[in-house]
Amino acid sequence: MEKDADGFYTPKAEAAAPLVQDENKDVKEEEQPQAAVSSNTDLIASTFEVTVTLADQQADPNSPLFSAKTFEELGLHQDLLKGLYDLGFSKPSKIQERALPLLLANPPQNMIGQSQSGTGKTAAFVLTMLSRIDFSKNKTQALCLAPSRELARQIMSVVVAMGKFTPVQTEYAIKDNLPKGASRITAQVVVGTPGTMTDLLKKKIIDASEVKVFVLDEADNMLDQDGLGDQTLRVKNLLPRTGVQIILFSATFPDHVRNFASKFAPSANKIELQREELSVEGIRQFYMDCKNEEHKYDILVSLYQLLTIGQSIIFCQHRHTADRISKRMSAEGHKVASLHGAKDAAERDSIIDNFREGHEKVLITTNVISRGIDIMQVNMVVNYDLPLMNERGNQHSNDAKPDIETYIHRIGRTGRFGRKGISINFVHDRKTWLQMEEIEKTLNKKIIRIETNDLDEMEEKMKKALK
Numbered sequence: 001m002e003k004d005a006d007g008f009y010t011p012k013a014e015a016a017a018p019l020v021q022d023e024n025k026d027v028k029e030e031e032q033p034q035a036a037v038s039s040n041t042d043l044i045a046s047t048f049e050v051t052v053t054l055a056d057q058q059a060d061p062n063s064p065l066f067s068a069k070t071f072e073e074l075g076l077h078q079d080l081l082k083g084l085y086d087l088g089f090s091k092p093s094k095i096q097e098r099a100l101p102l103l104l105a106n107p108p109q110n111m112i113g114q115s116q117s118g119t120g121k122t123a124a125f126v127l128t129m130l131s132r133i134d135f136s137k138n139k140t141q142a143l144c145l146a147p148s149r150e151l152a153r154q155i156m157s158v159v160v161a162m163g164k165f166t167p168v169q170t171e172y173a174i175k176d177n178l179p180k181g182a183s184r185i186t187a188q189v190v191v192g193t194p195g196t197m198t199d200l201l202k203k204k205i206i207d208a209s210e211v212k213v214f215v216l217d218e219a220d221n222m223l224d225q226d227g228l229g230d231q232t233l234r235v236k237n238l239l240p241r242t243g244v245q246i247i248l249f250s251a252t253f254p255d256h257v258r259n260f261a262s263k264f265a266p267s268a269n270k271i272e273l274q275r276e277e278l279s280v281e282g283i284r285q286f287y288m289d290c291k292n293e294e295h296k297y298d299i300l301v302s303l304y305q306l307l308t309i310g311q312s313i314i315f316c317q318h319r320h321t322a323d324r325i326s327k328r329m330s331a332e333g334h335k336v337a338s339l340h341g342a343k344d345a346a347e348r349d350s351i352i353d354n355f356r357e358g359h360e361k362v363l364i365t366t367n368v369i370s371r372g373i374d375i376m377q378v379n380m381v382v383n384y385d386l387p388l389m390n391e392r393g394n395q396h397s398n399d400a401k402p403d404i405e406t407y408i409h410r411i412g413r414t415g416r417f418g419r420k421g422i423s424i425n426f427v428h429d430r431k432t433w434l435q436m437e438e439i440e441k442t443l444n445k446k447i448i449r450i451e452t453n454d455l456d457e458m459e460e461k462m463k464k465a466l467k
């Protein structure tokens, strides 16, 4: 990476290898209606107003939000169309337009679908689950797994909102959620995390005999052998051997998971992104050169005003860092919350709900909510620590590698569905600087330097990026 005249680092122009042809490049532009998007699922109720006019983006064939079709043309049931319009959706996004006809076709076929963060993958799989259910049967027919309870709860809120005009019955398979002694789940859609889902299937609390759709959101994470892969496979092995449509969605499918995904969902239809398409246009990426670890904290505190213009998420590598900086900031009079996997279920739920509702504006967290979480008001993400591979201890070694996928997902918590957002990486020594450089090269996207000692410049640059 080289510095340009302004002192910004410019990535060398290395063309990343295209993964597949973009079949949508030649789709004709159509006139788009004005669409002001509101988020009114039951989990999303912030008072901080965020509206966006999507007409331009949804009319641009190169935008991931573009569609040449209407929801009516995608073959959805009238009751689901009502649910969509009730949510304020007026046009499908590209992934919805491309995936839904394949997902809804008969006989059902598996799907591996990739699309940038915040482009509407959830609706694609939720509408599929709801379309395939026989509502006259009180039997579990669709299972959906996500990597965190926060994401499972969010997906459920979408199932409920989109299914508002259907008689769908739903249940969670997340820790500490079922009433003690519950012996049977008959809900048609069950959404959860893999450990609890396995438990409920093994104990026959969920009868899987009539399951016909199995969805993995954040599928690359769910299938990763270093992560949730084993647990997810266990769930699959407890489902009927035939007749289950397997649907995998994510913004990222790194090579080492791609092969396994193809085996997990055999003969799947595939929608893939080219590597240079992974970044979301609306997210401006910055970095700040901190002097050392302690200086990172000082800079974070100096950013507080900016962090609270909208809402922000601060990502740390470790739980104890998230706790430490949030305690310290709170003691110094700043209002922040911290969330990580060591907190108990009820506390986690109330922390994320408070944040969603805008009661808290700054959330300090770990990778636990790096994926999937959709909160429109989040316009800033800070990588207090860059995401590194080898969570199990090796990240301090000199060759610790940046975790590119987690980086993409973390910054994707902002810039949702055409909105503007900014991400800021803190680097504080040569090692972290090189790690950031690798991220920049891999994504072929410039990460712009912001001076740490000029608060005015910092504010001006950031506000400009959000315009």
Ligand SMILES: Nc1ncnc2c1ncn2[C@@H]1O[C@H](COP(=O)(O)OP(=O)(O)OP(=O)(O)O)[C@@H](O)[C@H]1O
Pocket (backbone or CB within 6 Å): 037, 039, 088, 089, 090, 091, 092, 093, 096, 115, 116, 117, 118, 119, 120, 121, 122, 123, 250, 251, 371, 372, 373, 374, 376, 412, 416, 417
């Ligand atoms: N067709 C649409 N019209 C308007 N808004 C939409 C549409 N589809 C999705 N949205 C909204 O866009 C936001 C992002 O959607 P969603 O959470 O499904 O993204 P995603 O692709 O799953 O992202 P991630 O990769 O981060 O999980 C949500 O708030 C959703 O309500």
